[in-house]
Amino acid sequence: MVEQVTEELRRSILSGALEPGQEYSLRELAGMLEVSFIPVREALRSLESEGLVHNRPGRSAMVTPLDLDDLQGIYRLRRAIEPEIARRSCAVISDEALDAAEADAAAFGDEAHGMADIYEDHHGFHLSLLAPAASAWDIRVLTTLWRAGERYIRIGFGRLDPDPAEHQRRGQAHLDLVAAFRTRDPERVAAAIEEHLARNERIALGALAGPAQGAGSTASQ
Known part of the structure; x- marks a missing residue:
């Protein structure tokens, strides 16, 4: 219960x-x-x-109110944790896991699915890329951060859902992450994760700024 x-x-x-x-x-x-x-x-x-x-x-x-400092704190911690795990994970993740992640990433570009529809699958996608090198504590902390940031992401990216081109960008952004992991280059992978997080944060900040700024952003989660 x-x-x-x-x-x-x-x-x-x-x-x-x-x-x-x-x-x-x-x-x-x-x-x-x-x-x-x-x-x-x-x-x-x-x-x-x-x-x-x-x-x-x-x-x-x-x-909890939506708060600028709260949002920036969430992403500061994510930038400290996720690229480091990704550096290690890209060396050990299997080709089969990357194939599955690529299929999931492609599905994110479906125009029929908004952010609310794909959010849980999106969590699963990112976890699948990091899990091969993540400890149980890593996963606990990441899950807490992802949940804490979810309201901001849902608002920010939900405002972009009416734009069909946004769905294509969203899918491509995740395909690019998989492509970076396939290189098995730790620095390239870390840079891709950092860029991905920076784009996410800009969209979430736009959500706090109001509809005008949020709707004008064009990044993909």
């Missing part, structure tokens, strides 16, 4: 159904989900560790 409640609350936060900066009582959340206080309280503790809520004294929690 706790896992189900956690997943439902996480989904509602990431989709914006539970709005950033809004405070909700445990009674209110339990009523929405038709469960008791206990699984809601436990779920909120897990979500606080992911940076998605701030638990208040008493029986309430606030959805």
Whole structure:
């Protein structure tokens, strides 16, 4: 039950159904989900560790507001971790794993699928490239960072979904990552990951700046 409640609350936060900066009582959340206080309280503790809520004294929690410093902190940590793992992973990842990642990357260019449709597969894609050299702790930390940044990415890239050319760019950006891994060159791979993250961050920053700037960006996640 706790896992189900956690997943439902996480989904509602990431989709914006539970709005950033809004405070909700445990009674209110339990009523929405038709469960008791206990699984809601436990779920909120897990979500606080992911940076998605701030638990208040008493029986309430606030959805973490979207924040520029928060976003930049997430990407600063990602840039410190992901290129280093990628340097090691490109030497040991199998050709079969790269073939599977390439097929996934190509699917990201499907115009029928928006960011909300592909987000979980997108996580899987990046994890498949890094997992051969990632420890269990690496994966825990990366998953936390990816989830913390998900709201920004969904907003920023969701604004670009109406542009058919964006889907092509999105697919190509991920095909380029696979191509870099196929070179087995650690420095080339690290540079590709760093460029990918820099583009992501610019799009997410545009989401915070508002519709005008976000819609005018043209990078791919």
